[in-house]
Every structure is written in C-alpha cells, then in structure tokens.
Amino acid sequence: MGIPLLDAYGFKSTFYVSIEPMSKRVDEWKKVAAEGHEIGNHSMRHPCTGNFTWSRQKALEDYTLAEMAAELDQANREIERLLGVRPQTYAYPCGQKYVGRGEDTRSYVPVVAQRFEAGRGWRDEGANDPAFCDPAQLMTIELDGLTFEQLKVLIDDAAGKGFWLVFCGHEIGSGGRQTVLVETLRKFCEYARDPANGLWVDTVANVTRYIRDPRAARK
Numbered sequence: 045m046g047i048p049l050l051d052a053y054g055f056k057s058t059f060y061v062s063i064e065p066m067s068k069r070v071d072e073w074k075k076v077a078a079e080g081h082e083i084g085n086h087s088m089r090h091p092c093t094g095n096f097t098w099s100r101q102k103a104l105e106d107y108t109l110a111e112m113a114a115e116l117d118q119a120n121r122e123i124e125r126l127l128g129v130r131p132q133t134y135a136y137p138c139g140q141k142y143v144g145r146g147e148d149t150r151s152y153v154p155v156v157a158q159r160f161e162a163g164r165g166w167r168d169e170g171a172n173d174p175a176f177c178d179p180a181q182l183m184t185i186e187l188d189g190l191t192f193e194q195l196k197v198l199i200d201d202a203a204g205k206g207f208w209l210v211f212c213g214h215e216i217g218s219g220g221r222q223t224v225l226v227e228t229l230r231k232f233c234e235y236a237r238d239p240a241n242g243l244w245v246d247t248v249a250n251v252t253r254y255i256r257d258p259r260a261a262r263k
Contacts (some may be wrong), residue, residue: 066123
C-alpha cells in the first residue's frame, strides 16, 4: 500500500528489511529495489535488550562486538544474494546501539560506521543538523500513528532550521500498533511535492551522500 503511494508521487524511500520475511517475497523486493528505493540492513535476528522478553534469546546484553559484526556481514550477504543489491545504510533494531552489560558494555556504532554510510536510530527527539550530525547514528522520529497535522509541525520546524528530519514507520494502513496512517502519508506526499514548501524527500543513503559532499548531484 505504501510503495504504490510513494511511487505515484515520485518519492523514493528506504526499506530496512528483516531477512526471514523478505526471503519469502524476493520477487516483490527485487521490484522495489529496481524502482529506485533503497534496501537497507536491519540485522539477521533483530537483537534488542533482553528486557523485552521476546528478545531474551537474542539479547544485546549477551552479544559481543565480534558477534554483532558477523551478524551484520551475514545480513549484507543475504540481501545481496537474494536481491542483488549491497546495503549502504543500517537501522539499529529498537534503536539500541550497544552490546554487553555493565563494565563490559560497548557501543557498536563503530561497527556500523565501518560498514555503512549511515546508521538510523529510532524514537529520538529531533532532527539532524547536516553540518554536525554523525551519519552513523542518525536521529529518527517515529511516524507510526501520527496525523498529518502532527507531522506538519515537525516538518515545518526542521525545514525552518535547515535540518534533516528522518522518519521511521512500520506497517502502512488504517490503524493499529506501529502503523503509518495511509491518509497521513498521502497528505505528506502532497505537501512535499509542492515546490512552495521547499522540501527534499529521498533515501537515507542519498541524503547522507549529499551531506558528505554537497557538490554531488542529487540522484
């Protein structure tokens, strides 16, 4: 539902795929990539803190940096094998950027920085200053459940500052947990397409490349 809507307005987005469900719809995801949307890495197992009971068997507290690096490399290989594209950006599962616990806790942001052009967070509190932000840990705002009126406040504030606002959503539909509202997405596309509003909508990789080298042409 969301991809046809984005395509209708000529906008490209980034999709961070989970390997198992993606592998069941390979032809569909190949088409998405062929149409110019970005396919990003979201790990093999979606590890988060074991404080989420559903993640207890893949808890970040039990990972090492070497294990995380191996998992990200494996996910890259699987995506490239199945879809024919090499992921350029990464989305931190649950927005959590560490492994281990206590004195042995380590950030795995450097692991991401070594492998990807950017790392996208989750449920942060603001937009990114292009002149200052760390692409390996981009601030990201949750789009799920927002009305367009709520969304517009965030967009206009970021645009007024010249900041980069990264949105993240899950399913796209009429409602429910972790769902981007279709009407919100439609109104956003209409608003963003109007040149008078001065917005640029693109993939995480393309915006990151432009920030790194403003002389580079927008793709």
